[in-house]
Amino acid sequence: MSCRCAPSPRVLLPFLYPSFFAANGASLTRSRLVASGTRYSSNSSASGAPAPPTSSRLNPAPDDYAAPYFADKAKLMVYAGVGGHGCISFHREAYLDDGPANGGDGGHGGNVYIQAVPGETSLHKLARRRFIRAGKGVSGQGSSRGGQKGQDVIITVPVGTVITELSRSDPVADEKFLNSRRERDAEAEDQEPVEEDHRHKWLLYPGISASEAKKIQVPRLPRRDRLFSQPKAPLYLDISRPTTQPILLAAGGLGGLGNPHFVSKERLKPMFATRGEQAFSMEIQLELKLLADVGLVGLPNAGKSTLLRALTNSRTRVGNWAFTTLQPNIGTVVLDDNKGRPKITSWKRTVDNSDQLDTFSLSTDWEQDSLERRTRFTIADIPGLIEGAHLDKGLGMEFLRHVERAGVLAFVIDLSAGNAVKALNALWNEVGLYAQMREDEEHAREREAMIDWSAEAGTSDAGDRWSGQDTTYGSSERGVTGLSIAGKPWFVVATKGDLPGTQDNFKELTGYLDSIMRGETPHPSGVEGAWTENCTAIPVSAINAQGTDRIVHWIVGLLDG
Ligand SMILES: Nc1nc2c(ncn2[C@@H]2O[C@H](COP(=O)(O)OP(=O)(O)OP(=O)(O)O)[C@@H](O)[C@H]2O)c(=O)[nH]1
Ligand SMILES: [Mg+2]
Structure with missing residues (x-):
């Protein structure tokens, strides 16, 4: 059996990462931890900071997981x-x-x-x-x-x-x-x-x-x-x-x-x-292509699955080795406990297409937007990316298509595993290459669609052969630009903040993100006009469920636009 994460030493968390302890309304995760029989207090003082338990829902044994059948x-x-x-x-x-x-x-x-x-x-x-x-x-x-x-x-x-x-x-x-x-x-x-x-x-x-x-x-x-x-x-x-x-x-x-x-x-x-x-x-x-609201992108062993467990009821596999996750997992964050008042009030845009029968095109004239209360959102955890994933290293980039349609991208960076800025740049580099690859594919398909390979090409009845067909076959997503991924709202989840010696790394990361927001440093993907409005880094200790509430609030803010 592989070793699980060692209990962290008692670090002065409230002083180092005050945002872990920011009052954020009702804690979503705390209640779950209490239910799982392990009580944590996010307001615990430095002297009383709990050491992670040997085994819990957030630090499970490698064989404590549920893997539903999945093929994409x-x-x-x-x-x-x-x-x-x-x-x-x-x-x-x-x-x-x-x-x-x-x-x-x-x-x-x-x-x-x-x-x-x-x-x-x-x-x-x-x-x-x-x-x-x-x-x-x-x-x-x-x-x-x-x-x-x-x-x-x-x-x-x-x-x-x-x-x-x-x-x-x-x-x-x-x-x-x-x-x-x-x-x-x-x-x-x-x-x-x-x-x-x-x-x-x-x-x-x-x-x-x-x-x-x-x-x-x-x-x-x-x-x-x-x-x-x-x-x-x-x-x-x-x-x-x-x-x-x-x-x-x-x-x-x-x-x-x-x-x-x-x-x-x-x-x-x-x-x-x-x-x-x-x-x-x-x-x-x-x-x-899974349709999750948020996509977690990170290097292997960064703590993505632990974060998913901390935010949702997911029982995805966690282990202290690279590529623990081999297939995408989706978790749902419930904002409304259906017991009356919602925990967080959030609104989402829905499309009223009830009169339409063929509803597979993405945008057409008949669509009518309306606002609906958001009661939940979904998060996709995908296998880790490594530098050179576009050259098919590691598990390659093929799982990135599951976060391609996510509304928000969360880059999960392990603060204890080397320079966080470098890690973020490496991830954006791979994501950018993936976006480029998808665009090339789309253009190739568009070119292909222009050529009529059918046997009737060029004959007069070739046209009326399809005349009864709805023209909405095909994707209106074609012609995506370099902003297809870089234009999405994103933020960084800086994990393993409970480990010692991570503060300088975090400081450097926030400094880097601030300079992106100020426009002094280009967006890490290098794409012109990419989203740089509010790219923050949220420090968390997912294994202790500390700082994770802030992520929920942050995501809801980004989803609400
Ligand atoms: N100390 C500490 N350890 C953590 C934290 N989050 C995750 N870990 C540990 O880091 C290791 C990897 O966690 P995973 O959640 O499996 O990482 P992952 O990013 O999903 O890894 P892959 O699926 O391989 O890409 C596990 O041993 C976790 O217990 C954290 O906040 N603090
Ligand atoms: Mg994982």
Whole structure:
């Protein structure tokens, strides 16, 4: 078992960090500590400063944690259902053995939808599945009985999921494209277009002989449009709010037509029906970007998880070694205990989109802002970053996407682990490189979206193929600038303030932050116009729950704007 943090010596905390002991209203964390059986007093005098206990909720044994299943990436092959075949049948009853055609139509194939629901928090269930298939349409039957429609499938994902199309196969669109090209070529050469052989799309009556089958003249295939049009390629959905209605990913194939559809004066007994349509399939990549209000960014072993435990009820793993946290953890700070008066009064902007069905675009004209009392906010603790994370050192930067959308960034710096200013600059450097990487990706995707890779590109019907589709597919977040992360409000949580010899480090850090606020020193990311308004450093001893109340108040102030 690895050693836990050693009990700190009795330091003169109230004199060194007066803000630990600033009166801040009711203590959120104190009550939890009392509940956990360990009593601390943040007003304890220097002489009575409690030594951290050997084991507590904030200094737990390395095996005292809860790790829910979590996956933030998944790749899926999505298959819509194929249509059921039409039926070739004739009415029969006593004394009428050769009645009229009565074959039923095939059922349409099932569709695949995607929907973001608030209860979901991870993609781990989808990450284990490679394929999602909607139901096939059932073939039609005699006595004009139509086949049942294939079962639709709804993929439920957490809010904050980004869906990117990797590839698609649409047999119907491909065939349409080939037909139009054939017609164009024939027109260019001033010839009659060669009729396409549609025989493979027909079903012939099984009772007829091969020679009879050869003689059968099938009519032209009726022109039919899919009930639902496919989203425009390449699909890119950024679902940052719960979707009130599922979003279509893959439309099922049309059911085949039964033989009564082909009855005519000349052909009273059609011995054929059409087959069900082939279905659309698409490979998609799902990427979850957790939507926390606050993101904790820090070097490994800085004390991020201990801080999360001190601020919330989270039971994330804490250990005295680097990379204790291997996957993001989310904790919730409850501001309103629902027992009457809220502990802290805070307001948040909400968007009223109740009339809208497709609510996945980030900003549109119909949005109406309104104020709502904030009763809680969430904090994301991610694995530690190290210098050179952008070169894939340590766990790399991939977890930074979970704080990319956070309203506020909290840089957690260990005051006992070397120069705090250097650590802060190293973190901002990695965050800045990450932001740049994301912007490059966005630009590449924008360029990609401008090129129509579909088989129908350049044909006249390429436009109307997608015409029924809502244009809000795709993210309005595109075109982010260098301020996407550097423009966010941020502050520093200077942890492990209880350890001796950390005061000078803290002083240097506050001096550095003051000079940033005064504009004498550039923002640590080096981005022009970055947020430098109120970047403070809050000293805490998370292991003793000292100074953590101030963080809650500070965050609420930043979130309220
Ligand atoms: N003395 C003291 N020790 C602390 C404090 N906060 C955290 N620690 C200790 O620092 C060690 C690392 O804490 P963690 O919370 O696991 O650090 P982390 O930043 O989450 O680490 P990774 O998940 O590896 O990135 C543990 O042994 C904690 O007990 C503090 O305020 N004071
Ligand atoms: Mg951790």
